[in-house]
Amino acid sequence: MDIKTALLENAAKVEQALPAYLETPDPALETLYDAMRYSALGGGKRIRAFLVMEFCRLFGGTEEAALPFACAMECVHASSLIHDDMPCMDNDDYRRGKLTNHKVYGDNIALLAGDALITKGYEIAASNPAVSWASALAGAKTILRYAGGEGMMGGQEIDLLAEKKAPDFPLLLKMHAKKTGALIRASAMLGCHAAGIVNENDSRIADASVYAAGIGLAFQIIDDILDVEGDAAVLGKATHADAKEGKTTFLSFMDVPAARRYAQVETDKAIAAIGEYPGSATLIELARYLLARDH
Amino acid sequence: MDIKTALLENAAKVEQALPAYLETPDPALETLYDAMRYSALGGGKRIRAFLVMEFCRLFGGTEEAALPFACAMECVHASSLIHDDMPCMDNDDYRRGKLTNHKVYGDNIALLAGDALITKGYEIAASNPAVSWASALAGAKTILRYAGGEGMMGGQEIDLLAEKKAPDFPLLLKMHAKKTGALIRASAMLGCHAAGIVNENDSRIADASVYAAGIGLAFQIIDDILDVEGDAAVLGKATHADAKEGKTTFLSFMDVPAARRYAQVETDKAIAAIGEYPGSATLIELARYLLARDH
Numbered sequence: 001m002d003i004k005t006a007l008l009e010n011a012a013k014v015e016q017a018l019p020a021y022l023e024t025p026d027p028a029l030e031t032l033y034d035a036m037r038y039s040a041l042g043g044g045k046r047i048r049a050f051l052v053m054e055f056c057r058l059f060g061g062t063e064e065a066a067l068p069f070a071c072a073m074e075c076v077h078a079s080s081l082i083h084d085d086m087p088c089m090d091n092d093d094y095r096r097g098k099l100t101n102h103k104v105y106g107d108n109i110a111l112l113a114g115d116a117l118i119t120k121g122y123e124i125a126a127s128n129p130a131v132s133w134a135s136a137l138a139g140a141k142t143i144l145r146y147a148g149g150e151g152m153m154g155g156q157e158i159d160l161l162a163e164k165k166a167p168d169f170p171l172l173l174k175m176h177a178k179k180t181g182a183l184i185r186a187s188a189m190l191g192c193h194a195a196g197i198v199n200e201n202d203s204r205i206a207d208a209s210v211y212a213a214g215i216g217l218a219f220q221i222i223d224d225i226l227d228v229e230g231d232a233a234v235l236g237k238a239t240h241a242d243a244k245e246g247k248t249t250f251l252s253f254m255d256v257p258a259a260r261r262y263a264q265v266e267t268d269k270a271i272a273a274i275g276e277y278p279g280s281a282t283l284i285e286l287a288r289y290l291l292a293r294d295h
Numbered sequence: 296m297d298i299k300t301a302l303l304e305n306a307a308k309v310e311q312a313l314p315a316y317l318e319t320p321d322p323a324l325e326t327l328y329d330a331m332r333y334s335a336l337g338g339g340k341r342i343r344a345f346l347v348m349e350f351c352r353l354f355g356g357t358e359e360a361a362l363p364f365a366c367a368m369e370c371v372h373a374s375s376l377i378h379d380d381m382p383c384m385d386n387d388d389y390r391r392g393k394l395t396n397h398k399v400y401g402d403n404i405a406l407l408a409g410d411a412l413i414t415k416g417y418e419i420a421a422s423n424p425a426v427s428w429a430s431a432l433a434g435a436k437t438i439l440r441y442a443g444g445e446g447m448m449g450g451q452e453i454d455l456l457a458e459k460k461a462p463d464f465p466l467l468l469k470m471h472a473k474k475t476g477a478l479i480r481a482s483a484m485l486g487c488h489a490a491g492i493v494n495e496n497d498s499r500i501a502d503a504s505v506y507a508a509g510i511g512l513a514f515q516i517i518d519d520i521l522d523v524e525g526d527a528a529v530l531g532k533a534t535h536a537d538a539k540e541g542k543t544t545f546l547s548f549m550d551v552p553a554a555r556r557y558a559q560v561e562t563d564k565a566i567a568a569i570g571e572y573p574g575s576a577t578l579i580e581l582a583r584y585l586l587a588r589d590h
Contacts, residue, residue, distance in 0.1 A: 025445045028469060032444055032452040083410060088402035107383035108455050111406070115378060116444035118410065122417055123439035126432060137421060137432045144418035149327055149411035150320045157327040160403050174323060 003285040010053055011046040013063075018071050021124055035105040035113035036120070040078040043096050048073040048187040050286070055191025055208050058279050062194075068128040069139050069190040075121030076147050077183055082114035084156070097236065118147065131194055138198040139190050146186035155179025166248045173217075181216035188212035207273045214270025215287050221263040222293060224249040225256055235295045267291045298580040305348055306341040308358075313366050316419055330400040330408035331415065335373040338391050343368040343482040345581070350486025350503050353574050357489075363423040364434050364485040370416030371442050372478055377409035379451070392531065413442065426489055433493040434485050441481035450474025461543045468512075476511035483507035502568045509565025510582050516558040517588060519544040520551055530590045562586045 001009070018041055024033040049070035056066035085092040085100040086107060092100050102110035126140035145151060155178030158171065167175060188208035197204055226235060227242045228251060242249050250259050270287045274280045296304075313336055319328040344365035351361035380387040380395040381402060387395050397405035421435035440446060450473030453466065462470060483503035492499055521530060522537045523546060537544050545554050565582045569575045 026449070026469075028453050028456075028466060029444060029449045031456060032449060036444065083406055086406065088406060109452065111378055111381065111383060112448050112452055112455070115410075115413065116448040119413070119417075119439055119443035119448065122414075123436065123443060126421065126435045126439060133428055133432055137428055137435070140421045140432070140435050141418065144414055144421060148414035148418060149324060149331065153407050153411040153414065154321070154324045154327060157404065157407055158323050160407070161323075161326060171323060174321075 003282065003289045006282060007045055007047075007050055007286075010050045011044070013053075013067065014046045014049045014070055014074055015041065017067050018074065021071060021075070021120060031105070031109060032112055032116060035101060035109050036117045038104060039082050039101050039113065040075055040117060043098070044074075044077075046070075046074060047290075048077055048183055051184065051187035051212065052191045052194065054283055054286070055188050056194040057191075058274070058277055058283065059192055059195035059197060059204055061191070061196060062130070065128070065130040065135075066191060066194040068124050068130065069143075069194050070187075072121045072125035072128075072139070072143060073183065073187050073190065075117050075124060076143060076152075079114045079118035079121065080147075080152060080156075080183075082110055082117065086110060089156075089160075122147075125190070128194075132196065132198075134198045135193045135196055138193040142186050142189045142193060146182040146189075151178055151182030151186070152180075155182065162248060166252075169253050172248055172250070172253070176217060176220045177213065180220060181213060184216040184219075185209050185212040207277075210273035211270045211283065211287070214266045214268075214273065215290055218263040218266040218270070218287070219290050221250050221259050221266070222291065224251050225259055225263075226294070229256060230294065263291055298577065298584045301577060302340055302342075302345055302581075305345045306339070308348075308362065309341045309344045309365055309369055310336065312362050313369065316366060316370070316415060326400070326404060327407055327411060330396060330404050331412045333399060334377050334396050334408065335370055335412060338393070339369075339372075341365075341369060342585075343372055343478055346479065346482035346507065347486045347489065349578055349581070350483050351489040352486075353569070353572055353578065354487055354490035354492060354499055356486070356491060357425070360423070360425040360430075361486060361489040363419050363425065364438075364489050365482075367416045367420035367423075367434070367438060368478065368482050368485060370412050370419060371438060371447075374409045374413035374416065375442075375447060375451075375478075377405055377412065381405060384451075384455075417442075420485070423489075427491065429493045430488045430491060433488040437481050437484045437488065441477040441484075446473055446477030446481070447475075450477065457543060461547075464548050467543055467545070467548070471512060471515045472508065475515060476508060479511040479514075480504050480507040502572075505568035506565045506578065506582070509561045509563075509568065510585055513558040513561040513565070513582070514585050516545050516554050516561070517586065519546050520554055520558075521589070524551060525589065558586055 022037045022040055024030050052070040052073055053066045082101040084090050085095060086102050093103050125143045126136055128136045128139060155175050158175040159179055189205055192205045192208050227239055230239050232239045267287050271284050274283055317332045317335060319325050347365040347368055348361045377396040379385055380390060381397050388398050417438060420438045421431055423431045423434060450470050453470040454474055484500055487500045487503050522534055525534050527534045562582050566579050569578055
């Protein structure tokens with residue numbers, strides 16, 4: 001199976017599993033849960049979920065054990081998009097061709113839907129019924145640590161402050177490592193937890209983490225390159241948005257060929273971290289696919 | 296020791312313990328953590344923390360085991376206040392005589408600070424080092440369930456929708472049971488978990504829950520009465536705010552004497568649920584104190 005098909009099949013599994021977690025528990029809460037489902041269902045490549053599932057498989061765990069953690073990651077990710085799109089943040093009207101959550105439900109419900117969806121994500125992780133207590137607790141702690149102020153949310157803060165004062169290169173790296181990198185790393189680690197690896201010092205968690213950091217960074221570099229060199233029709237969004245907004249990107253510090261080499265080096269590091277494990281072919285393919293993508 | 300002193304001593308303990316959880320982990324995150332500390336530290340009666348500590352003590356647990364759960368509850372509560380005060384929600388400029396978070400840090404940082412503070416609260420609960428894995432996991436699951444869409448956040452949604460269409464009495468009850476009641480119940484339950492009670496069907500958890508539901512409802516009824524009959528100088532806020540905003544309250548359905556009787560009945564139910572446990576005198580006093588309060 002090629003990687004594109006594998007991603008599609010995985011996304012279908014996640015789409016099928018998510019609704020059960022997001023059923024309206026009480027008619028009085030219909031609006032809130034509608035808003036939660038609106039953003040959590042029906043879209044995205046589900047890369048984070050894929051990482052959970054693949055690392056669990058790589059280290060001998062079952063799909064049943066990984067799926068709740070995969071759904072948890074996607075809820076947390078979707079929540080961050082709801083809040084990111086709000087008027088006081090990026091003020092976006094559309095995401096993936098759909099109206100953003102607050103354009104449909106209003107700012108107040110969108111705020112609550114983001115709160116409730118991230119809480120649901122954490123709860124799904126803590127309540128994973130197909131793993132041991134130790135794995136569920138490790139999963140909850142990892143997702144909480146990497147989503148929170150030291151992780152994704154911290155990256156969002158650095159990003160906000162960067163609008164006022166252009167970050168230097170180390171700060172740009174830190175921002176990406178947190179803003180998008182943290183959840184990608186957490187996903188790989190949750191895959192390990194689903195496979196029963198709960199000791200933080202286990203070398204498999206370190207290897208998963210190095211892999212995830214590498215593909216996360218390469219992903220961001222390619223994003224910046226596509227904004228300059230990509231085809232708007234293929235991308236499904238306007239190019240040259242970063243320059244228009246005066247955003248600091250990797251291309252503020254290097255030219256496109258250098259950025260491509262940088263992304264290649266990070267991809268190679270990612271592959272080296274997990275390439276010796278039997279069964280890592282899909283993860284290797286994923287890293288290469290993300291490097292070569294045109295959208 | 297009288298209940299007022301007990302509350303003050305407990306609040307001091309919480310104020311002393313919280314900062315260690317909210318230290319800035321990285322200079323780039325100073326603004327975010329400043330905003331988190333601004334709302335989490337320095338204020339409030341810390342009733343939720345008190346319930347965690349008292350129920351843990353009642354059922355034979357240590358203060359060391361309860362304190363992290365108590366701090367977790369206060370972070371979750373403080374987060375809900377940050378988001379509640381935002382312009383798209385209640386649009387309040389002051390809380391407890393201090394500027395609200397978004398007035399100091401801006402809407403975007405306030406949004407993130409709320410997100411990061413609630414995540415930190417959940418993380419503190421999941422990472423409680425003074426209890427067993429089973430208790431930490433039970434604590435995390437309880438706090439997540441009662442804070443989330445089925446609990447506090449669901450109550451906030453009902454409250455928002457009630458601005459457009461006045462709730463009937465059952466819906467008013469449901470709103471309060473979730474919006475403020477859920478965290479109060481979770482606090483009592485976390486005290487049980489801290490004392491090692493993790494089985495959801497343990498009658499002590501049920502009793503703690505009945506107690507918390509009773510004092511939570513009485514608290515809300517008294518709030519509504521004080522808005523009509525209270526002394527603005529003692530309350531520290533303007534009275535008759537509910538009528539001005541056209542809010543549905545308990546007094547939309549009954550007169551003040553009937554509301555007082557209702558609050559008394561709920562207080563009695565609360566006391567009956569835990570009165571037979573040796574050592575419940577403080578919790579009985581707390582219920583009576585909350586009923587008789589004038590601010």
